Amino acid sequence: MNSSPLTRVTTLAFDIFGTVLDLTGSITPPTREFLRRKGAAVGAEAFWDQWRARQRIEQYQDSLMMLGHSGYLETCRKALLYCLRLNHIAFTDEEVREAMRAWQGLTPHADVAEGLRRLKPRYRLVALSNGEQPYLERLEKERMRFGFDALISVQQAGMFKPHPSVYRTGATLLGVEPGQIMMVAAHAFDIMGARACGFRGAYVNRYRLPYEESPHRPDIEVRDFVELADALT
Numbered sequence: 001m002n003s004s005p006l007t008r009v010t011t012l013a014f015d016i017f018g019t020v021l022d023l024t025g026s027i028t029p030p031t032r033e034f035l036r037r038k039g040a041a042v043g044a045e046a047f048w049d050q051w052r053a054r055q056r057i058e059q060y061q062d063s064l065m066m067l068g069h070s071g072y073l074e075t076c077r078k079a080l081l082y083c084l085r086l087n088h089i090a091f092t093d094e095e096v097r098e099a100m101r102a103w104q105g106l107t108p109h110a111d112v113a114e115g116l117r118r119l120k121p122r123y124r125l126v127a128l129s130n131g132e133q134p135y136l137e138r139l140e141k142e143r144m145r146f147g148f149d150a151l152i153s154v155q156q157a158g159m160f161k162p163h164p165s166v167y168r169t170g171a172t173l174l175g176v177e178p179g180q181i182m183m184v185a186a187h188a189f190d191i192m193g194a195r196a197c198g199f200r201g202a203y204v205n206r207y208r209l210p211y212e213e214s215p216h217r218p219d220i221e222v223r224d225f226v227e228l229a230d231a232l233t
Helices: 023-038 044-064 072-086 093-104 112-119 133-144 164-174 188-196 225-232
Strands: 011-014 124-129 150-153 181-185 200-204 220-222
Touching: 011 164, 023 044, 023 093, 044 072, 072 093, 112 225, 124 133, 124 164, 133 150, 150 164, 164 181, 164 188, 181 188, 188 200, 200 225, 220 225
Parallel strands: 011 124, 011 181, 124 150, 181 200, 200 220
Antiparallel strands: none
């Protein structure tokens, strides 16, 4: 009899931003055009790296200062303002709104549809995301269309990942034990947080990055969703 803890997994909980949706491929082209019109010295790739890193800091600060969940898009907006100022780029409120419109047109990674199609007969597939609920619902309806069995926003926990309340709230809402859920994410911090709360973990290392220096390790590491389906089916 197979005694692997993975045999208990009934539910796959997917990070959305960066794991399912291709942020770099979706955001960089309109950002490049925006920076060109502004005559900015910084390139779109470097600016995006700054923007993404700063957004995570905004999320962490919300949790550390116990401000709750201010909204995923709001942390994106605050991070954008910071990066524009960092690069000495003058802006108007309308230009910020224009730059933020790119977040409404996010496109999934090319491998996601095939991987989810193969996983769906065996597992309950849910989104467990930092995004606010209406935003997640709009993205699923207009940009993803994967038929997730549930869309769970961290708003219901009142914190951003990787706060423990996110994973505990997710397990409660799904009505299963943490060990029956596998967190699937392209970000090591998400796997680390989930594993610390009793979830199993699949690290989709799309970006070829080292894992966190943490005892909370992933059960499996793959390059994309096709390899994920190979490992779990």
